[in-house]
Amino acid sequence: MFAHIGEDYVINSSELLLIMNYDIFMSSEDNLKILEKLKSEDRVVVINDDLKKSILLLEIDGRLYAIVSPVSSTTLAKRFVNFNSYVDNYLDMT
Template sequence: MFAHIGEDYVINSSELLLIMNYDIFMGSEDNQMIFERLKAEDRVVVINDDLKKSVLLLEIDGRLYAIVSPVSSTTLAKRFINFNSYVDNYLDVS
């Protein structure tokens, strides 16, 4: 399944590891270290520099990536849940 995460960005849910509020994520020193390491390795995408609401961690080909999205973590989570619910109901035809 693919989900829209802001502006022109869409991700594959099978690669998604974490969706978290940006301020909460960055409030942890450990998370800041992870983020800075990913940034140094050019594995961070910031969709909108002016609006940072959530952080998504993805595993793609065995490597960790981070995306900073202007869409809230709650909204993103609902998008994934609603789509999965739709697919489950659509495929559960008895």
């Protein structure tokens, strides 16, 4: 399943490890270290520099990546849940 995470970005849910509020994520020293390491390895995408509402961690081909999204973590979580419900209902009808 794929979900829109802001602007022109879509991710595959099978790669998703974490959706978290950006401010809460940034309040942890351990999380800041993780993010700095990912930045040094050029594995962080910031969708919109002016609007940072959530952070997503993904594992792609065994490597960790971070995406900073302008969409709230609550909205993103709902997108994943609603899509799964839609697919389940569709499959039940066939």
